[in-house]
Amino acid sequence: MIDLLIIRSNIYTPKGTSALKGRGTRKIHHISDGAIGVKDGVIVDVGKTGELFEKYRGAKEIVDAKGRALLPGFVDPHTHAVFVGTRENEFKMRLEGKTYMEILNAGGGILSTVKRVREASREELAKDLVEKARTFLSYGTTTIEAKSGYGLDFENEVKMLEAIKIADKESPLDFVPTFIGAHAVPLEFKSDKEKYIDIVINEMIPYVAENRLAEFIDVFCEEGVYTPDETLKILEAGLKYGLKPKIHSDEIKSIGCTDLAEKVKVYSCDHLLKLDSSGLDALKKSGTMATLLPGTAFSLKEGFADARRLIDNGVGVALATDFNPGSSYSESMPSIITLGVLLMDMLPEEAFVASTLNAACAIDRGKSIGSIEVGKQADFILLKENSYLFIPYHYGVNPIFETYKRGRRVAHPTDC
Ligand SMILES: [Zn+2]
Structure with missing residues (x-):
């Protein structure tokens, strides 16, 4: 059984373990209606909501992201x-x-x-x-x-x-x-x-x-x-x-x-x-x-x-x-x-x-953090909006809905 399943998110992430350079720096991957599975603080699955929900409906906690953007933690x-x-x-x-x-x-x-x-x-x-x-x-x-x-x-x-x-x-x-x-x-x-x-x-x-x-x-x-x-x-x-x-x-x-x-x-x-x-x-x-x-x-x-x-x-x-x-x-x-x-x-x-x-x-952490991929630490954020573009577009306000560290919710800024 997995610990956490996030469903219905817009996942945006770079991929890999080494730095992206040149035109490659523009390469981010998007999964609409995306889901991720987390066990013991690590991402164990990434895919479409339909597919992951079938596999992990018994997850200890299921979070409906309601279309919010899911990004790697900064x-x-x-x-x-x-x-x-x-x-x-x-x-x-x-x-x-x-x-x-x-x-x-x-x-x-x-x-x-x-x-x-x-x-x-x-x-x-x-x-x-x-x-x-x-x-x-x-x-x-x-x-x-x-x-x-x-x-x-x-x-x-x-x-x-x-x-x-x-x-x-x-x-x-x-x-x-x-x-x-x-x-x-x-x-x-x-x-x-x-x-x-x-x-x-x-x-x-x-x-x-x-x-x-x-x-x-x-x-x-x-x-x-x-x-x-x-x-x-x-x-x-x-x-x-x-x-x-x-x-x-x-x-x-x-x-x-x-x-x-x-x-x-x-x-x-x-x-x-x-x-x-x-x-x-x-x-x-x-x-x-x-x-x-x-x-x-x-x-x-x-x-x-x-x-x-x-x-x-x-x-x-x-x-x-x-x-x-x-x-x-x-x-x-x-x-x-x-x-x-x-x-x-x-x-x-x-x-x-x-x-x-x-x-x-x-900081020599490309292998463990920095992207939403299987095997990386489950450090991620949900934005209030459905795309990473809102970060510079809706500037000067906090775009974060929730922050997760090793699969655990550690900040929910709308509370404060
Ligand atoms: Zn300095």
Whole structure:
């Protein structure tokens, strides 16, 4: 007997376990009057309602979707979700035209979040993260990547990763942890960055890896932060311990960070607002995913990454929120899809694939999530409407009717 049978839905899904690229990014499958069967949290059957209802009429629970769209749960492959305190005053100052230095002097910027995170206990961070997870789930996201990077010393980086581990156990949302000790240069090492890099490589990475606190390692590669050479050194040190590399790349200036994709196996290069042609070549040749974060460009009123050029050149594109208190304070993947479609020239089906299967591949989860297929985890959403097109079309509202994680209903946003 199966646990759950969803009938009379409009199923929309990409297919496969690896990233869709080029024109293939438009390929989504539709089953009208569709049904799925779930057992032990896994999809065991997908087909037409008539056929599946015959087979599984004895299912423990049968849900009539009444024609609603059934999609894979969104995967958010780039977040800085572990933080306490918000920075709305800084947001206001930015809109008033204050410079970055003026904001820093008024106590804003990333280092203000570092200060708050250092003051918080592991339990406070975890509790706060579980609360945020409820928002992610109610907007249809069923897995997020979550980074450290606001601790910037051994004790606090470890504390952030431990908080992610606790939240992963306590919330139905799945967390994929990334260590980014090299997210900024801590104030106390302003004049001795080498020393800090040494601590990241020789103290933090070994501990994080040996205690299985992270799966990925990331570096903020940017002018005035970490150079491509320093980034490579840190990523290679992580690789030695089995941590999978990612890069914050070409966000503010193009300084050759994306070229690293050809030198080391990188799972994704993220941001890419200032991607140059040599970076594009490196992505093409290496098959590295481009993870684009339109919420950040939108909030900072910057130009967007060139999604069209990336897709047309055969690069796999994923979308993410970059959820963080400074430059993109939103957990909503439906909003990100809307920005992708209306401001980045992506087709609705491309933005949908970029938020599901390709996003799953950006965090090495293509085999288990990101599509509605037999054998994948039963992470899916029902929309209020009958098509995925309503996500960008009926913008600015929550399109989610219900979110299911491993076959269990975990959010029903119309309740709240
Ligand atoms: Zn980021």
